[in-house]
Amino acid sequence: xxxxxxxxxxxxxxxxxxxxxxxxxxxxxxxxxxxxxxxxxxxxxxxxxxxxxxxxxxxxxxxxxxxxxxxxxxxxxxxxxxxxxxxxxxxxxxxxxxxxxxxxxxxxxxxxxxxxxxxxxxxxxxxxxxxxxxxxxxxxxxxxxxxxxxxxxxxxxxxxxxxxxxxxxxxxxxxxxxxxxxxxxxxxxxxxxxxxxxxxxxxxxxxxxxxxxxxxxxxxxxxxxxxxxxxxxxxxxxxxxxxxxxxxxxxxxxxxxxxxxxxxxxxxxxxxxxxxxxxxxxxxxxxxxxxxxxxxxxxxxxxxxxxxxxxxxxxxxxxxxxxxxxxxxxxxxxxxxxxxxxxxxxxxxxxxxxxxxxxxxxxxxxxxxxxxxxxxxxxxxxxxxxxxxxxxxxxxxxxxxxxxxxxxxxxxxxxxxxxx
Amino acid sequence: xxxxxxxxxxxxxxxxxxxxxxxxxxxxxxxxxxxxxxxxxxxxxxxxxxxxxxxxxxxxxxxxxxxxxxxxxxxxxxxxxxxxxxxxxxxxxxxxxxxxxxxxxxxxxxxxxxx
Numbered sequence: 001x002x003x004x005x006x007x008x009x010x011x012x013x014x015x016x017x018x019x020x021x022x023x024x025x026x027x028x029x030x031x032x033x034x035x036x037x038x039x040x041x042x043x044x045x046x047x048x049x050x051x052x053x054x055x056x057x058x059x060x061x062x063x064x065x066x067x068x069x070x071x072x073x074x075x076x077x078x079x080x081x082x083x084x085x086x087x088x089x090x091x092x093x094x095x096x097x098x099x100x101x102x103x104x105x106x107x108x109x110x111x112x113x114x115x116x117x118x119x120x121x122x123x124x125x126x127x128x129x130x131x132x133x134x135x136x137x138x139x140x141x142x143x144x145x146x147x148x149x150x151x152x153x154x155x156x157x158x159x160x161x162x163x164x165x166x167x168x169x170x171x172x173x174x175x176x177x178x179x180x181x182x183x184x185x186x187x188x189x190x191x192x193x194x195x196x197x198x199x200x201x202x203x204x205x206x207x208x209x210x211x212x213x214x215x216x217x218x219x220x221x222x223x224x225x226x227x228x229x230x231x232x233x234x235x236x237x238x239x240x241x242x243x244x245x246x247x248x249x250x251x252x253x254x255x256x257x258x259x260x261x262x263x264x265x266x267x268x269x270x271x272x273x274x275x276x277x278x279x280x281x282x283x284x285x286x287x288x289x290x291x292x293x294x295x296x297x298x299x300x301x302x303x304x305x306x307x308x309x310x311x312x313x314x315x316x317x318x319x320x321x322x323x324x325x326x327x328x329x330x331x332x333x334x335x336x337x338x339x340x341x342x343x344x345x346x347x348x349x350x351x352x353x354x355x356x357x358x359x360x361x362x363x364x365x366x367x368x369x370x371x372x373x374x375x376x377x378x379x380x381x382x383x384x385x386x387x388x389x390x391x392x393x394x395x396x397x398x399x400x401x402x403x404x405x406x407x408x409x410x411x412x413x414x415x416x417x418x419x420x
Numbered sequence: 421x422x423x424x425x426x427x428x429x430x431x432x433x434x435x436x437x438x439x440x441x442x443x444x445x446x447x448x449x450x451x452x453x454x455x456x457x458x459x460x461x462x463x464x465x466x467x468x469x470x471x472x473x474x475x476x477x478x479x480x481x482x483x484x485x486x487x488x489x490x491x492x493x494x495x496x497x498x499x500x501x502x503x504x505x506x507x508x509x510x511x512x513x514x515x516x517x518x519x520x521x522x523x524x525x526x527x528x529x530x531x532x533x534x535x
Contacts, residue, residue: 154513370459399448400455405523408448 010054014047017063023141025064027115029071031178034122036140037168042074043067064112115178116141117232120225122171122178124192132167133192134199139164142221152203152218190233194242194298197225201246223250230285237289241299244285248305251278263410271312279309300329319348336365340377352384372401376411388418422463422532423512425502429525430495431470448520456504456515463503471497496525503532 022043029039046067060066123136135153138144150160170176181189204219223246229236230243255273258264286306289299304325310318326342339362347355359378368374379394395415402408434442449467456462471490478485490497502519506512509529516527 154517155510156513159509370455396451396454397458399451400453400458401518403517403522405520408451408520409444412444412447412451 007055010051010059013054013059013063014050017067018047018143021064022143023116023119024112024114025068025071026140026143027119027178028068028112029075031115031118033075034172034176034178036119036171037165038075038078039071040140040143042071042078045074046071068112114232116228118178118180120193120196120229121180121189122176123167124189124196125171125176126189126192127174127176128167128170129163130192132163134196134203135160136164136167137193137196137225138200138218138221140168141225144218144221148217152200186236190236190238193229194238197222197229198242198246198298201226201249219250222246234288235292237292237294238296238298240285240289240292241296241302244282244289244302245298245305247278247282247285248302248309251275251282257406261406263404263406265410266308267317274309274312276312279312282306283309295328297329297333300325300332304329317348319345323349336362336368336371337373340374343381344377347381347384352381356381356385370401372398375401379411379414383414383418391415392418421508421512422503422505422534423509424530424532425504425512425516425519425521426498426528426530427500427502427519427521427525428496428528429499429521431497431499433524435470445520445524452519453502455518456502461504461506461511461515463505465500465502467500468498470499499525 025043026036026039029042030036033039049070050063050067054060120137120141123140124133128136135149138149139146146161146164147157149164150157153160155163180186201219201222204217204222223243226239226243226246229239233239251274252266252269254275255269255271256264264270282302283306286299286302289302304322307318307321307325310316310321322345323342326338326345329338330342340359343355343359346358356378359381362368362374375394375398379391379398382388382391382394392415395411395418399408399411399415402411434445437445453462453465456465474488474490476487476489476491500521502515504512504515506515509531512529512531516522516529519527521527
């Protein structure tokens with residue numbers, strides 16, 4: 001192998017390990033010390049060492065084991081330096097014991113115990129500020145850098161970096177346990193983990209055109225975490241429900257833009273462009289979830305997506321079922337976002353006037369003044385009831401609140417066909 | 421806190437658009453202003469004439485030197501601004517992302533220096 005080819009091979013192997021196993025290695029290295037930042041630093045030095053060593057000496061047969069051994073040595077170096085002489089400290093001993101056990105048995109990657117879910121529960125702990133949970137999970141479990149997370153969550157890279165550092169300090173200093181909660185606590189804690197995964201997915205999904213590589217990657221990473229959660233907690237219906245929801249939404253990615261890049265609303269999408277494999281997988285997950293006999297938000301949202309998919313088989317969405325599902329979802333979480341979608345479903349069954357009435361009670365909710373879908377929905381309902389002047393104004397606000405140029409053009413087009 | 425959203429873009433692109441496209445582009449800015457107003461965040465805003473109308477002045481050795489054109493020649497130039505009053509940087513960034521200028525150029529977000 002030429003040295004260039006050797007370099008490329010080593011780099012590719014390291015990249016592949018980084019992509020698939022990063023979180024597993026961080027989770028393992030930080031499981032005992034709870035020092036995530038230290039584990040990340042050690043691992044990044046181990047990857048740098050791999051890129052220097054592997055092209056010269058060839059890729060090791062067990063790259064994960066190799067990285068783990070090097071990272072472990074780095075962690076011990078860090079700990080020694082920080083403790084300046086206090087080598088026999090209890091924490092360092094614990095670190096050595098735990099890592100020794102693993103390094104001794106570095107024969108296969110399967111041998112490294114999987115603590116990723118425990119780490120996710122730590123990151124989504126109630127003691128960690130809610131808005132940093134999703135970014136923290138993305139960084140710690142997937143190695144996504146702060147600048148990329150900052151772009152996706154519309155925060156400055158410096159601020160995001162500081163928040164992540166603070167959150168990791170808190171993980172270590174507050175003694176947040178790295179473990180999967182006990183049965184009775186699991187249900188309430190799982191919600192935060194799933195919410196964080198869904199937040200990452202929603203941020204990735206915001207760019208429906210898929211032109212923004214940062215956002216598209218984020219949606220993929222969130223799907224990866226969703227699969228992981230469903231795989232590790234197959235008896236938790238909400239974990240299955242979330243994965244089903246994300247798969248249903250992801251299945252329609254190719255249909256959300258026409259050939260010219262213009263936005264295509266759900267009702268006008270070409271069902272032939274939907275990914276049938278993902279849809280089938282989602283439907284199977286929902287069936288498994290419902291057999292477990294405990295309904296929740298993500299199963300309901302997954303079921304809603306499923307009712308839309310009905311159109312693929314019958315040519316028509318199942319609006320009566322959709323209204324019923326929104327009723328259940330509204331009773332469960334009372335979110336204004338749900339109420340807006342419920343109103344739009346009511347329009348399909350009972351007409352625009354009934355839908356406007358259903359939305360009337362939301363008008364006083366201050367959170368909605370800056371929420372584009374509220375104004376767009378209102379505009380559409382007003383247009384249907386021939387209140388064109390009001391519809392025009394509502395479209396104006398919706399257009400001003402939208403950040404995606406394609407959606408903005410779509411709304412402008414809707415606004416322009418109003419007859420005043 | 422007050423922030424200035426400084427809109428940088430290539431003015432030639434606008435001049436090359438069809439009248440219908442220009443109208444749509446301007447309407448998007450009007451909608452953005454309207455949304456800012458509705459949210460009670462708008463303090464002021466203006467669109468600037470292209471840099472072909474710009475003149476720069478500086479004092480060199482006590483004498484004023486007047487030059488045609490903008491301060492710096494570059495493809496993307498300052499074309500307008502929005503002065504907004506919002507809770508924090510995150511809120512300012514979220515408005516900047518909605519600004520049509522973020523799609524066809526760059527929006528620089530600068531906090532106002534409070535004296």
